[in-house]
Amino acid sequence: MATIYNTATTLDGFLATPDNSLDWLFAVEGADDAESSFPAFLAGIGAVAMGSTTYEWLLEHEALVDEPQKWQEWYADRPTWVFTHRDLPVVPGADIRFTAEDVRAVHAQMVEAAGSRDVWLMGGGDLVGQFADAGLLDTITATVAPATLGSGAPLLPRVIGPGRLRLVSVEQRGQFAELTYAVGAPKTPG
Numbered sequence: 080m081a082t083i084y085n086t087a088t089t090l091d092g093f094l095a096t097p098d099n100s101l102d103w104l105f106a107v108e109g110a111d112d113a114e115s116s117f118p119a120f121l122a123g124i125g126a127v128a129m130g131s132t133t134y135e136w137l138l139e140h141e142a143l144v145d146e147p148q149k150w151q152e153w154y155a156d157r158p159t160w161v162f163t164h165r166d167l168p169v170v171p172g173a174d175i176r177f178t179a180e181d182v183r184a185v186h187a188q189m190v191e192a193a194g195s196r197d198v199w200l201m202g203g204g205d206l207v208g209q210f211a212d213a214g215l216l217d218t219i220t221a222t223v224a225p226a227t228l229g230s231g232a233p234l235l236p237r238v239i240g241p242g243r244l245r246l247v248s249v250e251q252r253g254q255f256a257e258l259t260y261a262v263g264a265p266k267t268p269g
């Protein structure tokens with residue numbers, strides 16, 4: 080069982096523009112081909128976590144309140160934890176658990192729910208950073224798009240040096256570079 084941050088990113092390390100647009104991602108030639116590895120990845124996932132901006136993007140972009148069957152097509156019955164301090168709309172019929180608990184407590188629930196499968200941290204970057212701070216992030220798979228944005232939602236706004244990151248694989252998928260890193264434990268003080 081591993082806890083995996085799997086995301087697309089720009090070359091300069093942004094998940095989205097400052098106004099949360101992913102148009103730069105969908106504009107990449109052959110963007111669909113780059114998703115070819117996604118079904119196999121998802122098959123190994125037993126629990127999902129994301130922050131509220133990411134959830135609201137999905138709700139709006141895919142009109143999930145009106146078309147909840149799309150959620151079922153992608154995530155099926157995988158339990159999904161959405162981190163928020165607010166009341167947000169629920170996708171009808173989806174196993175979505177809103178939480179503002181500490182990531183350690185939520186991670187324990189996710190691991191139990193996932194069983195032998197992996198945990199997927201979808202983002203955003205600071206939420207994944209909270210898991211990394213707690214030593215709960217095992218793997219980063221960043222699919223780098225041929226685009227820079229200059230500003231936006233950061234990939235992982237933390238300092239994690241080469242002592243903790245080890246490059247495991249590099250795959251070219253059309254115009255994308257899929258980089259996978261193993262993440263070591265944070266150094267304990269003293």
Ligand SMILES: NC(=O)c1ccc[n+]([C@@H]2O[C@H](COP(=O)([O-])OP(=O)(O)OC[C@H]3O[C@@H](n4cnc5c(N)ncnc54)[C@H](OP(=O)(O)O)[C@@H]3O)[C@@H](O)[C@H]2O)c1
Pocket residue numbers: 086087088093094095098099100101104129130131132133134136137162163164165178179180182201202203204205206209232233
């Ligand atoms: N390129 C990709 O493949 C990809 C992947 C993922 C995301 N994205 C995009 O990247 C952007 C990420 O947005 P973002 O940086 O704002 O990150 P986010 O993690 O999606 O949302 C951040 C929000 O989540 C809530 N939150 C975070 N940690 C929490 C905690 N411990 N407890 C309770 N609530 C917590 C807070 O909002 P509230 O408490 O106010 O609700 C916070 O403002 C979005 O536009 C998303 O669509 C792109």
